[in-house]
Amino acid sequence: MISRAKSEQLFAEALKYIPGGVNSPVRAFRAVGGQPFFATQARGARVVDADGNEYIDYVGTWGPAILGHAHPKIIQAIQRAAESGTSFGIPNPHEVTMAKLICAAVPSVQKVRLCNSGTEATMSAIRLARGFTKREKIVKFEGCYHGHADSLLVKAGSGALTFGHPDSAGVPAAFTQHTIVVPFNDEAAVRAAFAANAGHIAGIIVEPVPGNAGLYLPKPGYLEFLRQMTRAEGALLIFDEVMTGFRLARGGAQERFGITPDLSCFGKIIGGGLPVGAFGGRAEIMDYLAPLGPVYQAGTLSGNPLAMVAGITALEELFAGNAYEALEKLGAQLETGMKEAAKAAGVPVQFKRIGSMFCGYFTDKPVDNLADAMHSDRDRFAKFFHGMLNEGVYLAPSQFEAGFISTAHTVADIERTIKAAGKVMKTLSV
Numbered sequence: 001m002i003s004r005a006k007s008e009q010l011f012a013e014a015l016k017y018i019p020g021g022v023n024s025p026v027r028a029f030r031a032v033g034g035q036p037f038f039a040t041q042a043r044g045a046r047v048v049d050a051d052g053n054e055y056i057d058y059v060g061t062w063g064p065a066i067l068g069h070a071h072p073k074i075i076q077a078i079q080r081a082a083e084s085g086t087s088f089g090i091p092n093p094h095e096v097t098m099a100k101l102i103c104a105a106v107p108s109v110q111k112v113r114l115c116n117s118g119t120e121a122t123m124s125a126i127r128l129a130r131g132f133t134k135r136e137k138i139v140k141f142e143g144c145y146h147g148h149a150d151s152l153l154v155k156a157g158s159g160a161l162t163f164g165h166p167d168s169a170g171v172p173a174a175f176t177q178h179t180i181v182v183p184f185n186d187e188a189a190v191r192a193a194f195a196a197n198a199g200h201i202a203g204i205i206v207e208p209v210p211g212n213a214g215l216y217l218p219k220p221g222y223l224e225f226l227r228q229m230t231r232a233e234g235a236l237l238i239f240d241e242v243m244t245g246f247r248l249a250r251g252g253a254q255e256r257f258g259i260t261p262d263l264s265c266f267g268k269i270i271g272g273g274l275p276v277g278a279f280g281g282r283a284e285i286m287d288y289l290a291p292l293g294p295v296y297q298a299g300t301l302s303g304n305p306l307a308m309v310a311g312i313t314a315l316e317e318l319f320a321g322n323a324y325e326a327l328e329k330l331g332a333q334l335e336t337g338m339k340e341a342a343k344a345a346g347v348p349v350q351f352k353r354i355g356s357m358f359c360g361y362f363t364d365k366p367v368d369n370l371a372d373a374m375h376s377d378r379d380r381f382a383k384f385f386h387g388m389l390n391e392g393v394y395l396a397p398s399q400f401e402a403g404f405i406s407t408a409h410t411v412a413d414i415e416r417t418i419k420a421a422g423k424v425m426k427t428l429s430v
């Protein structure tokens, strides 16, 4: 057992001043028991805790670190930009560069508005969809997480799901009465929602690859169905690509699946590790935003120069080489190895993966939606998580989170991870 004495001391102190000791709930390790470690350094594919323990990191700061941590080019870009001022509150050239980069990579995005988090992006995209269509209702899917805006905290994934409160206290029923929730990968439920609310649905918001209830994939034709349905009903299709954007392909999940949404939301990777969000789409829709149109949206720090240069550098670095091929190879290596390790140990696991995103559910049943994901043996996951942590591998501290591989991970890192999993799995078999 490795010592985490300093982390324990820090957490005791944190608990006195910060609710639950953390500034985002999943970090508290409550789903797996025990206490979080405190990170003092992260470089490449490694994160180091306050006691000097080093872990191979598959959390990647929950998605942004696709190039690994502390990429030298990103650090340098931030340092240089900081010397010219950390915020201007008036347009800066980096905003234009960033907007052009996003529009070039994602053809469905003709214009884009930058904000400060994924939550802001989805909240604003929904407001825009409602303003543009002059309709009130929004369809979302069980287990999809779109940040913590009031109207979207209904049957949400991520921390909301992990702690068994997919519907938050403090959200008046009136704020969610226009949110219709349906199961993912279910066509009949979407048809029924449109039939029951004909002419009132502003749009569907969806994670094209849901990664906030673990990870499951759209069934063949499902995203096409959502595209056809929304088009036929005069509703907008909103892809929440805060997680999948620039991760599954240069053009995100929409490129990978060949779907053209009306609006898209981004965050995570486009900030290069600093706080950013963005939403964009057809110019005709985007021009409904203030100051051109009647839909209000704003931000004191939006387009922040440090965040812009960090994100621009990250995207340029991603696009420069064969990053997506490299990530696919590492992902395939991990998938093969993890499946073999589980089989050898006789532990039933559904290992889901697409590109550099993955999740292992401890169940023998297929997982295609939230209800399926709930079959996973969470006690077993908690034991697996702690076993892996003690082997120096840091996975997300919840069954309902995706894992992320970065270009900084090596074949040797993946091998070590598989070996650790093999050892830990054996302790789980009955």
Ligand SMILES: *Cc1c(COP(=O)(O)O)cnc(C)c1O
Residues within 6 Å of the ligand: 116, 117, 118, 119, 120, 122, 145, 146, 147, 148, 207, 212, 240, 241, 242, 243, 267, 268, 277
């Ligand atoms: C992380 C995430 C969000 C929220 O982004 P924040 O920056 O945490 O506000 C929204 N949607 C999806 C799909 C996400 O993965």
